[in-house]
Amino acid sequence: xxxxxxxxxxxxxxxxxxxxxxxxxxxxxxxxxxxxxxxxxxxxxxxxxxxxxxxxxxxxxxxxxxxxxxxxxxxxxxxxxxxxxxxxxxxxxxxxxxxxxxxxxxxxxxxxxxxxxxxxxxxxxxxxxxxxxxxxxxxxxxxxxxxxxxxxxxxxxxxxxxxxxxxxxxxxxxxxxxxxxxxxxxxxxxxxxxxxxxxxxxxxxxxxxxxxxxxxxxxxxxxxxxxxxxxxxxxxxxxxxxxxxxxxxxxxxxxxxxxxxxxxxxxxxxxxxxxxxxxxxxxxxxxxxxxxxxxxxxxxxxxxxxxxxxxxxxxxxxxxxxxxxxxxxxxxxxxxxxxxxxxxxxxxxxxxxxxxxxxxxxxxxxxxxxxxxxxxxxxxxxxxxxxxxxxxxxxxxxxxxxxxxxxxxxxxxxxxxxxxxxxxxxxxxxxxxxxxxxxxxxxxx
Amino acid sequence: xxxxxxxxxxxxxxxxxxxxxxxxxxxxxxxxxxxxxxxxxxxxxxxxxxxxxxxxxxxxxxxxxxxxxxxxxxxxxxxxxxxxxxxxxxxxxxxxxxxxxxxxxxxxxxxxxxxxxxxxxxxxxxxxxxxxxxxxxxxxxxxxxxxxxxxxxxxxxxxxxxxxxxxxxxxxxxxxxxxxxxxxxxxxxxxxxxxxxxxxxxxxxxxxxxxxxxxxxxxxxxxxxxxxxxxxxxxxxxxxxxxxxxxxxxxxxxxxxxxxxxxxxxxxxxxxxxxxxxxxxxxxxxxxxxxxxxxxxxxxxxxxxxxxxxxxxxxxxxxxxxxxxxxxxxxxxxxxxxxxxxxxxxxxxxxxxxxxxxxxxxxxxxxxxxxxxxxxxxxxxxxxxxxxxxxxxxxxxxxxxxxxxxxxxxxxxxxxxxxxxxxxxxxxxxxxxxxxxxxxxxxxx
Numbered sequence: 001x002x003x004x005x006x007x008x009x010x011x012x013x014x015x016x017x018x019x020x021x022x023x024x025x026x027x028x029x030x031x032x033x034x035x036x037x038x039x040x041x042x043x044x045x046x047x048x049x050x051x052x053x054x055x056x057x058x059x060x061x062x063x064x065x066x067x068x069x070x071x072x073x074x075x076x077x078x079x080x081x082x083x084x085x086x087x088x089x090x091x092x093x094x095x096x097x098x099x100x101x102x103x104x105x106x107x108x109x110x111x112x113x114x115x116x117x118x119x120x121x122x123x124x125x126x127x128x129x130x131x132x133x134x135x136x137x138x139x140x141x142x143x144x145x146x147x148x149x150x151x152x153x154x155x156x157x158x159x160x161x162x163x164x165x166x167x168x169x170x171x172x173x174x175x176x177x178x179x180x181x182x183x184x185x186x187x188x189x190x191x192x193x194x195x196x197x198x199x200x201x202x203x204x205x206x207x208x209x210x211x212x213x214x215x216x217x218x219x220x221x222x223x224x225x226x227x228x229x230x231x232x233x234x235x236x237x238x239x240x241x242x243x244x245x246x247x248x249x250x251x252x253x254x255x256x257x258x259x260x261x262x263x264x265x266x267x268x269x270x271x272x273x274x275x276x277x278x279x280x281x282x283x284x285x286x287x288x289x290x291x292x293x294x295x296x297x298x299x300x301x302x303x304x305x306x307x308x309x310x311x312x313x314x315x316x317x318x319x320x321x322x323x324x325x326x327x328x329x330x331x332x333x334x335x336x337x338x339x340x341x342x343x344x345x346x347x348x349x350x351x352x353x354x355x356x357x358x359x360x361x362x363x364x365x366x367x368x369x370x371x372x373x374x375x376x377x378x379x380x381x382x383x384x385x386x387x388x389x390x391x392x393x394x395x396x397x398x399x400x401x402x403x404x405x406x407x408x409x410x411x412x413x414x415x416x417x418x419x420x421x422x423x424x425x426x427x428x429x430x431x432x433x434x435x436x437x438x439x440x441x442x443x444x445x
Numbered sequence: 446x447x448x449x450x451x452x453x454x455x456x457x458x459x460x461x462x463x464x465x466x467x468x469x470x471x472x473x474x475x476x477x478x479x480x481x482x483x484x485x486x487x488x489x490x491x492x493x494x495x496x497x498x499x500x501x502x503x504x505x506x507x508x509x510x511x512x513x514x515x516x517x518x519x520x521x522x523x524x525x526x527x528x529x530x531x532x533x534x535x536x537x538x539x540x541x542x543x544x545x546x547x548x549x550x551x552x553x554x555x556x557x558x559x560x561x562x563x564x565x566x567x568x569x570x571x572x573x574x575x576x577x578x579x580x581x582x583x584x585x586x587x588x589x590x591x592x593x594x595x596x597x598x599x600x601x602x603x604x605x606x607x608x609x610x611x612x613x614x615x616x617x618x619x620x621x622x623x624x625x626x627x628x629x630x631x632x633x634x635x636x637x638x639x640x641x642x643x644x645x646x647x648x649x650x651x652x653x654x655x656x657x658x659x660x661x662x663x664x665x666x667x668x669x670x671x672x673x674x675x676x677x678x679x680x681x682x683x684x685x686x687x688x689x690x691x692x693x694x695x696x697x698x699x700x701x702x703x704x705x706x707x708x709x710x711x712x713x714x715x716x717x718x719x720x721x722x723x724x725x726x727x728x729x730x731x732x733x734x735x736x737x738x739x740x741x742x743x744x745x746x747x748x749x750x751x752x753x754x755x756x757x758x759x760x761x762x763x764x765x766x767x768x769x770x771x772x773x774x775x776x777x778x779x780x781x782x783x784x785x786x787x788x789x790x791x792x793x794x795x796x797x798x799x800x801x802x803x804x805x806x807x808x809x810x811x812x813x814x815x816x817x818x819x820x821x822x823x824x825x826x827x828x829x830x831x832x833x834x835x836x837x838x839x840x841x842x843x844x845x846x847x848x849x850x851x852x853x854x855x856x857x858x859x860x861x862x863x864x865x866x867x868x869x870x871x872x873x874x875x876x877x878x879x880x881x882x883x884x885x886x887x888x889x890x
Contacts (some may be wrong), residue, residue, distance in 0.1 A: 033825050188823050194823040197795045198832050200788050201650055201820070210649060219713055260795055342699070343645050350642045350705055359646040373818065373837055376643040378636045380478050380849035382858045385635075385705070387643050390844055392837035399835055404825035413827045435584040 005110050006038045006081070007145075012090065012127055013118035015058065018151070022182075023064030023118065024406040031079040032069045033405075035413055041106045042231040043099065044239040048087060048316050055085035068406070082106055091387025092124050096134040103136070104372040109311075111144040113137070114415060124150055125167040127336065132171045140173050149178040152243060156233065161183065177228065178415045185245045185407030188365040188396070192251040193260070195363070195371075202361075203256075205343065207318045212358060214252060215340040216245050222335075223289065224306070228297030236286075236303040240328040245274065249324060252339060253314050276314045279323050284312035289331035306330045337366035368395035446788045450485045450555050451526070452590075452861065457535065457572055458563035460503065463596070467627075468563065469507030471853040476524040477514045478850075480858055484526040486551045486658040488544065489862050493532060500530035517879070522627065523727025527551055535568050545786055546660065548581070556589040558582070558691040561858060563597065570612040577616045585618050594623040597688055601678065623860045628689045630852030633810040633841070637696040638705070638850070640816075647806075648701075657803060659697060660785040662691050663773040667780075668734065669751070673742030680749040681731075685773040691718065693810075694769060695785060698759050724768050728756035734776035751775045782811035802834045814841035 009027070011019060044055050064071045084102045088095030103111070115137060117124055128148060131137035133198040135144050150168075150238065155161030168177060183189060196202055205211070218240050224231040231239065250269035269293040278284065287307035295301050307329030314324065343359040362372040371394045379386040453474070456464060475481040476669035489500050504525065509516045529547045534542030549555070552712065559580060561567055573593060576582035582591050595613075600606030613622060628634060633677055650656070662687050669676040676684065695714035702709040723729065738745050752774030788804040805819040814838045824831040 020673070157512065178836070190830075191823045194796070194821060194830065194832060198791065198801045198821040199804050200655065200791045202790070204649055204655060205646055210645065236520050256793070256795060337847060346645045346648070348701070350701060351639070356643045359644050371837060373646075375646070375839075376639060377839075377841075378632070378639040380632050380845050382475070382850050382855045384640065387639060390839055392839040394820075394822075394835055394837040396822075405827050410827045 003005045005015040005112055005144075005257060007110075007114055008041045008043060008107060010043045010045065010099070010113060010115045011118065012045050012116065012123070013051065013120075014053075014055070014085070015046040015048045018118045019044070020058065020062040021066050022406070022408045023116065023412070024059050025067035025247035026406060026412050028067050028071075028076070028079070029069055029405070029409050031411055032072075032075055035409075035417065039079055041082045041084070042080065043084045043086065043102055044098070045090070045095065045107075047089065050085050052083055052085050056080070056083040058157060058342075059083060061208070072305055073415055084251065090127055090130070093130070093134070096136060097128050099136060100134060110117050110134055113144070113146045114149065115147065116149045121151075121153055121156075124167045125164060125441045128168055128171050132397060137172065139176075141171065141176070143417060145176075146172075147176050147178060147271070147384045147418065148172055149180055150410075152181045153234070154179050155237065160345070178411075180415075181243055181247065182407045183409060184247055185410040186365070186405075187404055188363075188369045189248065190410075192248070192363075193257075193265070196252075196257050208320055209321045211322055212342045212392075213323040213325060214249075215325045215342065216248050216252075216338075217340075218245055218330075218337045219332040219334055221332060224292070224295050224298065226296060228295045230296055231306075232302060232304055236306055236308040236328050236330070239312075240324060241308055245326045245328060246276075248339060249276075249312075253319055253324070255318070268352075271316075271405055272314060275319075277313055277315055279311040279313040285309045289329070292331075307332070319340065324372045336389060337364075339365070351385055351387055353384060354387050356387050357390065370394050372399075448493070450557055450589075451485060451558035451613065452555075452559055453486045453488060453551075453552060454561065455488045455544070456561045457490050457562060457568070458565075459500070459530070460493045460495065461563055462516040463563045464489070465503065465504075466511050467508040467851070468561065468851045469504050470512035471851060471857050472522070473508045473512050473516075474514055474850070474854050475858055477517075477520055480854070481861065484524055486527045486529070486531045487525065488517070488531065488547055488551075490531045490533060490535070490540065490544070491571060495530050495532060497530050497535065498773045501525070501528040504528060520890075535564065535572055535575070538579070541575050541581060544581060545579060555764075558589070558591045559594065560592065561594045561860075566596075566601070568597055573613055573616050579660055582617065584616060586621070590621075590863060592621050592623060592860055592863065593617055594625055594856075597624065597626045598679070598683065599624050601683065607651075623856075625856050625860075626688055627852045627856060629692055630855040631810065632849055632852075633814045633849040634693065634696065635855075637808070638702075638710070639695070639705050641700050651786075653765055653767045655788055656767055657787045657789045659694075660770045660783075661693050661772070662781060662785075663690055664777040664779055664781045664784055665773075665775045666777060668776045669737070669740050669743065669767060671741060672745075673740045675815055676751075677743055677747060677749055681751055681753040681773050681775070682869070685708065686753055686755075686771060690771045690773060691721075693784060694721075696773065697786075698764055698769075700763070716761075717759060720764075722760055724756040734774070734775065737770075737776075752777070777875040780812055782807040782809075786811070796830055796832055798829060799831070799832050801832050815839050815843075 011023065013019060015422070022429075027036075027040075027042075036286070041053075044058075050058070060071065063076065084106065086098045086102065088098060096137040103113075111399065113136070115127075115131060117127055119127065129135065132139065139147065145226065155164045196206065247269075250272040253272045254265075254268040255271065257268045270289060285308070286305035288302070289306045290302065292304075292306050293300060293302050298304075309325070309327035312324040312326060313319070339362075341363070343361070345358045346356065349356060356376050357374065360372075360374040361378075362374070364370050364372070373392040374389055375392065376387050376389055379388040456468065458464060472481075472487075487500075487504065489495075491505075495503070503517065509855055529551065531540060531543045531547065533543060548558075560572075564573055573582065582593065595774075598656065600609045626725070641651065650686075682741065692714075695717040698717045698889040699710075699713040702713045713857065727815065730753070731750035733747070733749065734751045737743060737751050738747050739813065743749075754770070754772035754774070757771060758764070758767070777838070784807075786806040786808070787833060790803045790807070791801065794801060801821050802819065804821075805817075807817040809815050809817070818837040820837065821832050821834055824833040
């Protein structure tokens with residue numbers, strides 16, 4: 001659905017890594033591939049001193065370095081109506097006065113505004129408060145629309161998430177707010193619901209009658225690198241488990257939703273998270289890789305976990321009794337994100353003289369994407385039946401190529417088209433209402 | 446299971462096509478690959494005049510031309526204790542006196558005998574009657590064992606099958622009789638039971654709740670060739686449908702058997718066949734390819750069908766209401782034997798704006814062997830969810846190579862080892878008792 005109305009893209013943290021690596025290339029790709037057809041203005045805001053022209057050059061650099069599509073000057077010029085840059089402190093009124101001046105110059109017709117907060121989390125409420133106080137962002141604005149995109153983390157624990165929600169809710173309506181977890185914009189993650197609900201053969205098996213256990217693994221080979229400061233606050237639990245893994249878990253375990261808009265999906269996901277408990281007491285393992293304490297910005301006696309594994313259970317009719325093993329960590333042997341659905345053995349082994357493995361569906365997410373269905377067939381032989389476990393395979397890259405839209409393209413497009421208001425499929429957003437994930441996670445640990 | 450006891454292989458129709466192309470190479474392969482470890486004697490019987498030496502040469506020719514394994518003289522000499530040939534009329538006593546003389550010369554120790562009837566069907570009872578009358582074949586002989594292998598067709602209709610059964614049953618016990626349909630010895634056909642009963646994920650879907658319909662196709666590109674005389678008697682119905690297709694159907698539709706010996710399997714297959722009806726009146730199409738009446742040995746106004754298709758139903762709890770489409774024919778566009786399990790659509794299409802195909806499991810038998818599981822995933826895109834039907838695949842040849850044991854090797858080995866008596870898996874035999882298939886088929890057409 002191409003966008004028909006012009007808009008202004010106001011990018012807080014406009015010179016950061018996320019901007020140049022992800023957001024700028026995503027905007028360009030959306031335009032080149034005609035998902036966005038109207039030109040737009042960009043206003044970058046950051047501390048760094050920079051001219052408007054320099055910011056335009058920064059934008060082009062982002063496209064050239066990180067876009068899937070070749071940079072083409074003619075296209076670029078058609079797309080980017082104008083570039084502005086504001087060097088300022090996000091806590092000072094002058095920054096917002098400056099922003100108002102630029103908006104007055106650039107906007108004509110519908111004054112649609114997308115505020116993208118690619119800043120440190122502590123600035124989220126400060127920026128939104130300032131925007132509303134200066135009348136730049138209006139609560140409930142639908143036509144013209146005003147929308148706010150907030151990158152995770154959304155608070156650092158239950159209390160802070162509640163406070164943040166509370167502060168933001170007074171300033172903007174929920175449908176204006178897009179809490180982004182880009183992980184959910186990944187093709188492979190988006191595929192989960194389609195796999196489950198656009199196929200008739202999986203759902204009848206998708207319960208505690210037929211599934212023995214579930215494994216969710218997000219394993220990295222890298223260490224914390226330069227992100228020691230952040231990681232000391234987060235650890236594996238907040239970095240991976242409470243967001244990515246719990247999102248995967250809720251997509252795997254949710255009931256079919258009434259519809260596939262953000263609210264319907266969120267409703268079902270929240271039900272899973274509310275039913276989530278440790279399988280038994282102390283079913284958690286935390287670990288730290290050797291050398292972590294010598295990493296940059298890491299405390300010499302840090303107790304932060306770089307690995308966490310837990311055995312969980314979803315307390316509802318569908319899943320009671322089925323262990324869900326989750327694990328994630330850094331500096332592990334292999335880079336791999338996958339979900340394993342381990343089915344139960346056959347109720348009776350007709351081929352008593354031979355061992356048969358139970359069936360298993362492996363959903364590979366990263367680095368490879370695809371499905372493996374492990375099943376048993378007869379090994380060619382004479383005499384006694386021999387059974388061999390083999391795999392049916394579907395390789396996503398083989399079918400669709402590697403060059404598929406990136407997560408941020410989807411998320412930006414959804415924000416710009418207002419998927420929430422239009423009741424389009426909500427993709428990659430944690431969802432409406434309270435930050436239910438943080439809430440629930442606290443019950444577990 | 447290697448055979449420990451010597452035996453004599455008495456081959457009626459010993460110079461025919463089946464002997465040279467299939468049986469002789471199969472015996473050699475079994476020996477070379479050490480499934481049979483004892484040497485054996487061969488006595489060929491046919492009308493054609495031939496010396497013992499010539500028959501030995503005929504045997505070697507079969508190995509050289511048609512065996513999977515290279516002919517090696519040393520091995521061959523170790524395997525083949527002795528070769529004899531009898532040129533004679535199967536209706537005359539002299540032939541059987543001759544056979545007794547040779548047996549007296551060649552047999553020592555355990556006098557195990559495998560009588561293989563690779564003759565025209567009308568000779569089956571004649572040969573067995575003569576063998577018993579002359580005391581060469583004894584009813585109930587277990588040690589030493591006497592066994593009779595009969596190639597299909599087993600009668601040409603209900604009445605003749607009953608008569609044949611009746612005549613044979615008075616002469617030999619059922620456990621001595623191996624009614625061979627080599628089609629059932631095919632690896633891909635043998636795989637059906639393993640697929641269904643060594644995997645937990647298929648059986649819960651394998652019923653009228655989840656399956657929309659079943660298709661069984663045996664399509665050939667060739668015409669009748671030189672087999673016009675036979676085909677005029679048989680037609681597509683007797684040539685393919687009542688044997689191969691009904692066997693496939695019963696393997697697909699049967700309940701899990703108590704055990705996997707011949708009797709247990711036969712019991713379940715017969716239940717399927719007894720429950721088989723036309724789905725509705727006149728749900729049969731017969732056809733004849735253009736030019737059939739000009740084929741060799743075919744009547745100029747032949748009404749014999751070279752194509753038949755039918756819509757069937759299995760009247761039991763598992764399958765009621767599920768159409769089973771069967772079809773077979775000659776001179777068709779493509780050579781293909783396959784079974785399609787077409788699952789039902791999802792009970793509700795969450796993705797209302799898009800069409801989703803129902804899931805489908807394709808079991809390929811010939812010329813390729815393997816499985817395709819057709820399912821839906823999300824097509825990489827932004828904006829609205831697009832759904833694409835893709836395939837998980839398992840290719841049998843890719844996993845195991847092309848050089849797997851042939852049907853006749855399995856069948857011969859089972860006959861020689863006495864799978865029936867030992868309660869080993871019965872492979873490729875129509876089963877014990879009445880020729881239930883013929884019985885049932887008559888109810889349908």
